Amino acid sequence: MTYEWGWIGGRPMPVSPINEIQKVLNYAVTAIPRSKILMGVSVYGYDWKLPFQPGTLAESFGPQIAVQRAARYGATIHYDTASEAPYFNYVDAQGNEHIVWFEDARSFQAKLDTVRTYGLRGISFWSYPTEFPQVPYVLADNFQVRKLS
Numbered sequence: 323m324t325y326e327w328g329w330i331g332g333r334p335m336p337v338s339p340i341n342e343i344q345k346v347l348n349y350a351v352t353a354i355p356r357s358k359i360l361m362g363v364s365v366y367g368y369d370w371k372l373p374f375q376p377g378t379l380a381e382s383f384g385p386q387i388a389v390q391r392a393a394r395y396g397a398t399i400h401y402d403t404a405s406e407a408p409y410f411n412y413v414d415a416q417g418n419e420h421i422v423w424f425e426d427a428r429s430f431q432a433k434l435d436t437v438r439t440y441g442l443r444g445i446s447f448w449s450y451p452t453e454f455p456q457v458p459y460v461l462a463d464n465f466q467v468r469k470l471s
Contacts, residue, residue, distance in 0.1 A: 324346055324347075325338040325364035326338075330368060331377075331378075334370040335423060336405040337368060338363065338433065339406070343361075343433070358443060360443050361442055361444070361446070362445070363445050363446070367382070368424070369391070370421050370422075371419070372411075372420060388422055389426075391422065395412035397422075408426045409424070425454070430456070431460055434461075
C-alpha cells in the first residue's frame with residue numbers, strides 16, 4: 323500500500339507522493355523479494371477546505387471529477403514534481419478556499435515507472451478505477467495486463 327499520506331481526515335497533501343513511496347520501497351525490497359511485491363496504487367483524490375481544521379473530513383472523488391471541478395472554478399492544475407502529483411486551489415461559491423490533490427495519467431505513469439525501476443511484480447488496486455478512464459490506456463502502454471481473482 324503506497325497511498326494515504328494525504329487522507330480524508332488528515333492535513334492536505336498528495337495522496338501518493340512518489341518521494342514517500344520510494345522510501346517505503348527502499349525498505350520493502352530489503353525484506354521481501356521484489357517478485358512478490360505488488361505496489362498498491364491510488365486512483366482518487368481529496369478536496370480539503372482551507373484553512374485545515376483537525377477533525378474535519380476532506381471530500382474524496384475520482385480524477386475526472388477533480389478535473390471537472392478545476393474547470394468549473396477556473397482553477398489552474400499544477401504538478402508537483404517532488405511528489406509527482408497534480409493539485410489545484412479554488413474558492414467555492416461561499417468564499418471558502420480549497421486545495422485538491424488527486425491522481426492523473428502523469429502521476430499514474432510515475433507509479434508505473436517506479437514499479438519498473440524497482441523490478442516489482444506489478445501493481446494492484448483496492449477497487450478498479452471506473453472514474454479514471456486513462457488507466458487502461460496507460461497500463462496497456464506499459465505492461466501485459468492480467469486480471470487475477
